[in-house]
Amino acid sequence: MLSTTAWSVPNPTIRYDGHKVLQILPKTIEDVHELLSLAKKYHLDIWKSPRYLNETFDVRVDPEQITDFVNDIEALGLKANHWITDVQKLIDEISSGRNRRATFSIGAFNDHASINAYLDSLASANPHVTVHTMGNSYEGRAIKYVKISNNLGVNKKAIYADGGIHAREWLAVTTVLYFIDQIANNPSRDRTIDALLGKFDFYFAPVVNPDGYEYSRSHDRMWRKNRRPVISGCNGVDLNRNFAYHWNPDNGGSRNPCEEVHAGTHATSEIETKHLQNFLCSHSNLIAYLNVHTYGQYWIYPWGYTPILPTDYRDLDHLGRSAATAIRHTHGRTFTVGEDTRVLYAAAGGADDYAKGACGVKYSYTVELRDTGLHGFVAPTSYIIPAGEETFAGFKAFATELVHYE
Ligand code: ARG
Numbered sequence: 001m002l003s004t005t006a007w008s009v010p011n012p013t014i015r016y017d018g019h020k021v022l023q024i025l026p027k028t029i030e031d032v033h034e035l036l037s038l039a040k041k042y043h044l045d046i047w048k049s050p051r052y053l054n055e056t057f058d059v060r061v062d063p064e065q066i067t068d069f070v071n072d073i074e075a076l077g078l079k080a081n082h083w084i085t086d087v088q089k090l091i092d093e094i095s096s097g098r099n100r101r102a103t104f105s106i107g108a109f110n111d112h113a114s115i116n117a118y119l120d121s122l123a124s125a126n127p128h129v130t131v132h133t134m135g136n137s138y139e140g141r142a143i144k145y146v147k148i149s150n151n152l153g154v155n156k157k158a159i160y161a162d163g164g165i166h167a168r169e170w171l172a173v174t175t176v177l178y179f180i181d182q183i184a185n186n187p188s189r190d191r192t193i194d195a196l197l198g199k200f201d202f203y204f205a206p207v208v209n210p211d212g213y214e215y216s217r218s219h220d221r222m223w224r225k226n227r228r229p230v231i232s233g234c235n236g237v238d239l240n241r242n243f244a245y246h247w248n249p250d251n252g253g254s255r256n257p258c259e260e261v262h263a264g265t266h267a268t269s270e271i272e273t274k275h276l277q278n279f280l281c282s283h284s285n286l287i288a289y290l291n292v293h294t295y296g297q298y299w300i301y302p303w304g305y306t307p308i309l310p311t312d313y314r315d316l317d318h319l320g321r322s323a324a325t326a327i328r329h330t331h332g333r334t335f336t337v338g339e340d341t342r343v344l345y346a347a348a349g350g351a352d353d354y355a356k357g358a359c360g361v362k363y364s365y366t367v368e369l370r371d372t373g374l375h376g377f378v379a380p381t382s383y384i385i386p387a388g389e390e391t392f393a394g395f396k397a398f399a400t401e402l403v404h405y406e
C-alpha cells in the first residue's frame with residue numbers, strides 16, 4: 001500500500017513505553033556466550049553484539065522482563081547499565097516538530113513517496129542526474145536510484161552507495177540523500193566535488209527496503225526486515241542475510257522467520273535482494289560500494305562470512321582509514337576500520353560480501369553511522385545534518401584516495 005499522509009512521521013502503533021536499552025560489559029568470552037543465550041531465552045532485540053571484551057552488549061528489554069533479566073545478568077556477576085531508559089520517549093521526540101511535514105527536506109526524516117518524488121524532481125531539474133528504478137518491492141514500491149555524472153554519454157568508473165536496507169536505520173537514508181544533494185547540487189561550490197565528478201560516476205539508492213521503511217514509520221519504529229509474510233504471524237526477511245554469496249542462515253542469521261535476522265528459506269528468496277544483486281552485478285563500471293547502516297561508527301569491509309581476509313584487504317583498509325580520518329576531523333567522532341567479522345561479528349549473506357565476491361566490486365564496505373549507543377537506532381533529527389557532513393567528508397576523502405588506486 002502506498003500512502004501519502006499529511007504528516008510525514010505518523011505515530012507508530014506499536015509502542016515501546018518503558019522499554020530500556022541495557023548496556024552490559026562482558027568480562028570473559030564465556031560471558032559473551034551467556035549473554036547471547038539469555039537474549040535468546042527472553043527473545044530480546046539485540047542492538048549491538050560485542051566482538052572484543054572491552055565492548056558492550058546493547059539489548060532492548062521490555063518492562064515485564066526487566067527484573068528477571070537483570071537478576072540473570074547479576075547472577076553472572078555482571079552489571080546492567082540502563083543506557084536508554086525509555087525507548088518510546090526517544091521515538092516521540094522524533095515524531096514531533098519538523099518531521100511532521102509532508103514536504104521533502106534534506107534535514108528531516110521523509111516518507112518514501114516524498115523521497116522518490118524528490119529524486120524525480122532532481123533529475124528533471126539537473127541535466128547531470130538521471131533517475132532509474134531497480135524494480136519494485138514486495139508491496140509494489142519503486143526502488144529508485146539516481147546516476148550523477150558530468151558526462152552521461154560515457155561510463156566512467158563508478159561509486160555506489162545505498163541506505164535503508166534495514167528499515168529502522170533512518171539515518172542511513174538521510175545520509176545517502178545528503179550525499180545526493182551534495183554531489184548533484186554542490187551547494188558549497190566545493191572544487192573537490194567537481195574533481196571527483198571528472199573521475200567517477202555516482203549511483204545512489206537511498207531506500208533499498210521501502211516496505212520495511214514505511215512500516216517502521218507507520219507501525220513499528222523498531223522494524224528491521226522487509227515485509228513479506230513468511231509464515232502466519234511472522235513477516236520479513238533480513239535482506240542483509242539473504243544475498244547469494246556464501247549464504248548460510250546458521251552463520252550470523254537465523255532459519256526462524258520470527259527472528260530479526262531471518263536469512264530467508266534460500267539465498268535471494270526476496271525480491272528486494274534480487275533487484276539489488278542485479279543492480280550490483282550488471283553495472284560493470286562499479287569499483288566501490290557503501291552499504292550504509294546505523295549504528296556503532298564502523299567503516300568495515302569483507303568478508304562478513306569468514307574471518308579470512310580478502311587478498312587485497314590492505315587496499316580496502318587504507319581507503320577506509322582515509323575516510324575515518326576525515327570523519328574524525330569533521331565533528332570528532334571515531335570510526336573503527338577493519339574486517340567485518342573481526343570488528344563486528346560474523347554474518348553471512350550480506351550485501352557487501354555479494355558486491356565484492358559475486359560482482360567483483362573491489363572496494364565494498366559496510367558503513368555503520370553514528371552513534372555508539374546514546375540514541376542507537378532512534379537517531380534524533382538533530383543528527384541528520386552533522387551525520388551527513390561527517391560521513392560525506394569521509395566519502396570525499398575515500399573517493400579522492402580512490403583516484404590513486406585505480
Ligand atoms: N550491522 C550489519 C548487519 O548486521 C553488519 C553487516 C556487516 N557485513 C556482513 N557481511 N556481515 O547486517
Ligand code: ZN
Nearest residue numbers: 166169293294
Ligand atoms: Zn543495519
